Amino acid sequence: MTATPAPAIELRGISKAFGPVQANRDIDLVVPRGTIHGIIGENGAGKSTLMSILYGFYRPDAGEILVGGKPVAIADSQAAIRAGIGMVFQHFKLVQNFTVLENVVLGAEDGRLLRPSLSRARGELKRLAAEYGLQVDPDALVEELSVGHQQRVEILKALYRRADILILDEPTGVLTPAEADHLFRILRGLKDEGKTIILITHKLREIMEITDNVSVMRRGEMVASVRTAETGPAELAELMVGRKVLLRVDKPPARPGAPVLEVRGLRMVDAEGVERLRGIDLEIRAGEILGIAGVAGNGQTQLLEILGGFPEAGARLQGEIRLGGRPLPLQGPGADGRARRRAGIGHVPEDRQAEGLIMDFTAWENIAFGYHHAPEFQRGPLMDNAAIRADAMGKIQRFDIRPPNPDLAAKSFSGGNQQKIVVAREVERNPELLLIGQPTRGVDIGAIEFIHKRIVALRDAGRAVLLVSVELDEIMALSDRILVMFDGHIMGERLPAEATTGDLGCLMAGVEPARADAGGGAG
Amino acid sequence: MERMPKWADVILTPLISLVLAFAISALVILAIGESPAEALKVMVQGALGSSYGWGFTLYYTTNFVFTGLAVMVAYHAGLFNIGGEGQAAMGGLGVALVVLALPWPHWALALPAAAMGAALFGALWALVPAWLQARRGSHIVITTIMFNFIAAAALNYMLVNVLRPVGSMDPASARFPEAAHLPKLSEMALGLGVEWGRNTPANVTFFLAIAACLLVWLLIWRTRLGYEIRAFGKSEPAALYAGISPVRITVLAMLVSGALAGLMAVNNVMGEAERLVLNAVEGAGFIGIAVALMGRNHPLGVLLAALLFGFLYQGGGELALWTSIPRELIVVIQALVILFTGALDNMVRMPLERLFAALRRKGA
Amino acid sequence: DPALIFDLGGKFDKSFNEAAYNGAERWKAETGGTYKELEMQSEAQREQALRRLAQSGANPIVMTGFAFGEVLAKIAPDYPDTKFVIIDMVVEQPNVQSVVFTEEQGSYLAGVAAALASKSGTVGFIGGMDIPLIHKFECGYAQGFKATRPDGTLIINYTGTTPAAWNDPVKGSELLKAQVSQGADVVYAAAGGTGIGVLQAAADAGVLSIGVDSNQNHLHPGKVLTSMVKGVDNSVYEAFKAGTEVEPGVRVMDLASGGVSLAMDENNKPLISDEIAGAIDTAAKAIEAGEITVHDYMADNTCPVQ
Amino acid sequence: MDFATLIQILDSAVRLMTPLLLACLAGLYSERAGVFDIGLEGKMLMAAFASASVAYATGSAWLGLLAGIAGAAAMAGLHGVASIGFRGNQLISGVAINFLASGLTVLLGQKIFGLGGRTPSLSGAARFGEITLPFADSLRPVPVIGPIYAELVSGHTVLVYVAFAMVPLTWWVLYRTRFGLRLRAVGENPASVDTAGVSVVRLRFAAVMICGVLCGIAGAYLATGISAGFVKEMTAGRGFIALAALIFAKWRPWGALGATFLFGLLEAVANRFPNLDLGFVTVPSMFMNALPYILTVVILAGFVGRAIPPRAGGEPYVKER
């Protein structure tokens, strides 16, 4: 008998291969009870895989799992749930057209009939909401919730199943700073109750802020496990990528030139009749990065889509867009994505998997996507696949896309590398104007550094960049000017030098900072 | 690196599946009290054992290539075209109208015109469902099914009331003029001094089918339109992002698909029957679905699958003609082939993968 | 040996092909001979089947159905020593016997019988696939009916436009019910397998039906008024019997020659009153004597009565 | 058109829609669980054959019904093994089942009965008789309600009532039970069900088997309810029409009722008015025969918007690529 209580989780020699890919190799991990344990690692390092094994979603090829000191066979998620493990996946596992309540109850019903389960869950949700500040409308359809709220539903699902050990896979990737702060308050509350939390993130700031211990993975192996207090961001970053990483964007001051994009009075009413944009005016000059901050769902997506030439079906648009002084049509045949590209607009869409890539296409086919009409890719009436492949190989090398195999389907790349494929495609075209949404969502810090560098380089080459991100750090680091969007209009403009997180946070919540000061901090 | 060598997946998996399908078929034959060995002999002999058998096998193959390609092209655009049957029937109408409209001096002139008629009618018959899908969101599966029935009715009307020579019992058009008869493969072989497949229906259209495979391959994998079709079929939001118009792609893909299905009529109506009869398509439109899916939506695969079905059709026909085995046995064998090679392929693939993994480990 | 080729419907179609089969079987039973038989699988096989049979020395070769017409015309000259018999179609070749039936005459009598057996004055006709041959039945039936009951009502339905129309008893039964609900109490079905559904539904609904091609009276004894029998079996039987001596030319199998007739047997005896029997007899005699000419729909694609 | 005619047409529509409704609901279970099924036709055909054969052999329509269910369930099991167990292509599997049933029924029928694939005609207890509901005859004289009750509501075989009862039952199962919740979830996002600790395979299999059972009833109705025996290919495309109705219904039970009623009604109308005389022109019967299909397209284009299938439909659930 030892005095120290058994760790909540202990993994011994876990290995897992997906066909030829060795995603986890002989991994050991110990997570003490009542702690928050961080796991970091590059894209594709095997973090999600490891956690999915712990949750019984995948079966390990080898290895042992101990929960509370006792070996348990976790053959499926049911077993994991019984062992007190809950997991919030990187890609949510929610049924989009179910209500919150139905999603929470699914798989944890009390009996054959639904009614009693639902009403019990309703009460339970109320209690959990009060206890942890996890408010969500139980009757809302999940597809109508913001990602932040969807995540809450995932957490509620785990808590509803009385999870003692909660795994969160990149939970903050989709959250605003305020939402992230809120999440961390919840996590601390859970920890204080004695629950154990495993947190996967790419953000070292978060690791430093909230975890007790941190483990680092690289290429399928566990390379280090340390106490957070005894390490620092630079060391972690180096452990992660195996080299020194620049944690701040180095950029020379902007030298803005002539206006490239002018938007005047842009309004949009969507198919349901909701006004999504309420008169947007903005201007971006050559050699300038304009950052748009804002909580997701305040019209940024619509703005990017309209500029990129694919507003959602049934939308009604009004206003004026000029590129290099020439007016661009808002809608109709001359206003599609292809026409926009021809006019010189590049676009990294917010949702790389649904829009930016064809997941079943190979990497090289994806690298021509949207530019498949470009003259250099044609040979007579046919497409010049050799030329496209050659072009793709170059981009794969220059962007260090891994694995450097152009014949692999896009879906076989990790999220970060998928993002690099899209960025490589759009940035290397050297467009007059680059629209870029959430450029580093879910991307590891090595890749973030690289992508940021490329955006700045594009700017320095005299191009205009419109950056939309929910990541305030990113906005502040990259932008030459910052606009904050709220409820379809521009709340305010700031220069990064003079802006503070609090100030921007207020604007993002729709509150003028002056008034917020007077009123005593709404938000 | 793949889990198992590509050649194994492309050749070994279907081959073993095929063997399994035939093994079960043998059991069925035994169960109805006939000899599987005898049946196999008759089938192989009748379909592949003589130039005569080949003449029929290739004729059926030609039909299935067209309908298979039709399903395939639509499938790449994410559209499930169940309307090959109707489109091919209307293609037949196109052929008949073209051939009967003018006194064609030579088949070489009549063929391109008739092919255009067939493609045009087939394409037009696909246009309405396509347009409704693109513009109104009417599900193409329903509309193409409905258009099969409507085509049957329209054809019936045309044959009985318009194209049928007065006094003829047969709801069929007049015979096509001699000059518009397409050369049979047997005649072409004779021209080369070879006695091959006398009195068999395989005709020049076979080469048209091969050309169609090639062209479809080029279209889908080498042209911008094909690229856009595939992109749209995989992800509509991404297609919109790239400026690919869903309406344009839906309509174009279905036009090509319908045209291909319609082109089948050149083979069966102009090449074989030399007049338009009711129900000339005989289910080839539906077999096209199986052919496309089994051919993994690739023209080469479609060609091979069409050949397989051509063999089954002809071999099965022989079986029913010259033995006491009912013709429905062939339908059962077809079903088993479709099932094993198309739907139960993983049953074979999974153990194979394990086998190759073991081999690799030993080798490494 | 003689040979028999069935059309796409298959030999067990309960009507036309089956009648041919029965004729061949009768010949077999009587003479102890053997014959070859083939069922068509597809359109393209017709020529193949004919040629292979001819090459194998089969003689005569009998085939059922108009769909063989074109092919036979093409290949008959290639085998001058073989005799061919085609049923339901005229092919003018020196070695071909064409057997055609005057279905309009038989159907006329069926119309007479229906007119007299009907209490309501409304009778029905249910055809299979909507093709001219079936209109021939319909038109003869209509003439007989209207001649007997000028004020009567005739309801006409066709099952469909695809080959499925021959094999849809469900639709047949539904069509019958629709006709019954409109007052029909005698319904003539010329619809292959679909007709089985019609006869069944008629028996269920307590109305009379009229069968076609073969004698179908036994299917529902006492409920099938009669059947318009086409002597396909006889034609096959006779062709087989004649062997290589089959006489080329057109053989019109009409009422006079017994080629078409109404089936009278134990099963429908209670249904055929003297009045009906007499009327049928009179009409038959008049037709045979040429006093009544039953218009053939096929002659001009029209029917004088509706 | 008078009231009696209307009732008769509706009555006919009810009979014609019954197999469609059952097959449509069958497809609904399967597709709601994410397994596409174009093999409804084959399953119905198999069931029709099995039920007719057993009903003939035993003289009992009920045993026939059981056999029909067993026959269709066997086909459904095959579909499940192929498309769920081995993650095969669901469309191919469905096509194969259609072919298989089409061939096997005739092959077996010929082997057993020697009638070229037909079964002998059924009579008496081997068929489902029409049920006269209580008071049907006494209520008949009551205006409006009388005929509706006595002719439209009463006087169908028990399977018709079963089919109609299936609609609220299906609705209840789908929206009011645990099984229904999971079923709907697995068709939308199987990973959500899997991570909730519920077996995707078992759930989908259950759905596919229910589909088989309902197809079995549909087939038995065709062979032993509305007609008296099996005729080859007697389903005559009804499985495909049911599929169309399912999409039309947007995969909802009450929608299925409406959609199949529409198909039944259109066919009943076409049956009733085979040659529509518009005075100046007589619409040919071919056109009237095609009318239900033409109207379907028109209605679809005009009134029914985009139908969004269950999101995970057609895709086998694969965790590891």
Ligand SMILES: Nc1ncnc2c1ncn2[C@@H]1O[C@H](COP(=O)(O)OP(=O)(O)OP(=O)(O)O)[C@@H](O)[C@H]1O
């Ligand atoms: N279901 C799967 N099938 C096949 N390969 C997979 C699967 N899931 C992951 N992989 C591969 O396993 C490796 C590890 O992937 P994993 O998702 O665990 O990485 P990660 O560390 O979570 O990366 P990220 O930070 O991008 O989320 C990658 O190479 C990935 O491509």
Ligand SMILES: Nc1ncnc2c1ncn2[C@@H]1O[C@H](COP(=O)(O)OP(=O)(O)OP(=O)(O)O)[C@@H](O)[C@H]1O
């Ligand atoms: N993505 C692009 N990037 C750069 N230039 C482009 C791009 N797309 C088109 N262009 C230029 O614009 C010209 C006209 O474009 P367009 O796409 O209409 O070409 P196209 O050859 O006519 O294609 P299609 O035949 O499909 O209409 C092209 O010849 C090309 O020079």
Ligand SMILES: [Mg+2]
């Ligand atoms: Mg991950």
Ligand SMILES: [Mg+2]
């Ligand atoms: Mg152009």
